[in-house]
Amino acid sequence: MDQKVYELINDQINKELYSAYLYLQMADYYEEEGLSGYANYFEIQAAEERDHALIFRNYLHANGMAVKLLAIDQPDKEYQNFMEPLEAALEHEKYVTALINDIYAAADEVKDYRAKQFLDWFIEEQCEEEENAMGMIDKMRLFGSDPRGLYELDREMAARVYSVPSPLAGE
Numbered sequence: 001m002d003q004k005v006y007e008l009i010n011d012q013i014n015k016e017l018y019s020a021y022l023y024l025q026m027a028d029y030y031e032e033e034g035l036s037g038y039a040n041y042f043e044i045q046a047a048e049e050r051d052h053a054l055i056f057r058n059y060l061h062a063n064g065m066a067v068k069l070l071a072i073d074q075p076d077k078e079y080q081n082f083m084e085p086l087e088a089a090l091e092h093e094k095y096v097t098a099l100i101n102d103i104y105a106a107a108d109e110v111k112d113y114r115a116k117q118f119l120d121w122f123i124e125e126q127c128e129e130e131e132n133a134m135g136m137i138d139k140m141r142l143f144g145s146d147p148r149g150l151y152e153l154d155r156e157m158a159a160r161v162y163s164v165p166s167p168l169a170g171e
């Protein structure tokens with residue numbers, strides 16, 4: 001495997017684990033504010049990010065490459081209202097999309113078609129992640145300032161269930 005592609009993929013394991021940490025912090029914020037449905041939503045989001053890290057890790061192993069786990073940064077955001085984590089989540093997903101694009105571009109440069117095919121799942125996933133994050137912002141903007149609306153939203157978030165992402169499901 002090309003060294004740059006390898007390093008970007010290895011780094012991405014760390015970025016995904018950081019994403020899990022960030023979303024867990026958002027879950028903590030909502031839990032502490034009494035919105036346990038939103039806390040559930042972000043706990044599941046954190047589990048998905050952990051899964052993303054595992055998918056990258058498995059890819060390196062499947063290609064005979066060593067995994068080097070790096071230190072995970074501390075998420076240090078303080079949230080002042082229910083909207084702020086949602087906006088931070090969208091910003092973060094845009095950042096992750098840019099990281100995936102960078103790996104794709106590096107793979108493209110060295111004609112690593114296997115890596116490109118592997119990354120296709122993440123390109124689709126990022127599209128979904130950004131769409132979900134925008135939807136969360138819209139709902140909060142439309143209904144979040146009304147206590148009854150917020151109560152209903154929190155119930156909706158409580159209904160989210162974890163499902164194993166397809167690249168991990170077959171293992």
Ligand code: FEO
Nearest residue numbers: 016049052096129
């Ligand atoms: Fe692993 Fe939310 O992207």
